[in-house]
Amino acid sequence: MGFANSTPFEVIAAPFKLYLAPVGTAFPLIDAAPAVDWLLIGSSGDLNYHSDGVTVEQMQTISKWRSLGDSGSRKVFRQEEDLMIRLTLVDITLEQYKYAINSNSVATTAAGVGTAGFKTLGLSRGLAVATNALLLRGPSPYGDDWTLQYEVPRAAQSGNPTVVYQRQEPAGLALEWSALVDPSQSASQYFGRIVAQHAAPLP
Secondary structure: OOOOOOOOOOOOOOOOOEEEOOOOOOOOOOOOOOOOOOOEEEOOHHHHHHOOEEEEEEEEEEEEEOOOOOOOEEEEEEEEEEEEEEEOOOOOOOHHHHOOOOOOOOOEOOOOEEEEEEEOOOOOOOOOOOOOOEEEEEEEOOOOOEEEEEEEEEEOOOOOOOOOOOOOOOOEEEEEEOOOOOOOOOOOHHOOEEEEEOOOOOO
């Protein structure tokens, strides 16, 4: 549930793990393991993430207004903002590959007499974009073996992964999730929130 994190706690160099669940799934308490509805990305979790790590990027487009009588900006307007979470998944099982292809379902055909069993995954995304709730977990900046988590109520996989099969490097899927506005939340939490444990439960 927690994460080993030596002092100074606020200096973090550690892997984070990414989970997906259906939109509307309750986020786990900060000191509890994710429930069964939360599916860990990667067959072995962060052991299937490229060492480049998990990236959280908050982008914005700002317009500056300058008056005729002054050279400096007098006001700024935020036109756009985005929250993006990225990782390269080094896991080509179809159960993981599907996240690059709109979460298409994986069909399994059992082996028969003289015929091999196999799994199939459709490669077309179609017009409708799959959305999920997203949970990203790692160590807290406030103490040892405590948890920090990003809670994103709605997100869509918006990356365009290129799979390269070669001899010297493992094939990976460059995945990117874009947070979508959740209008049921307050304006500061449209894209979700960060929760960081700062104290142990009382006895």
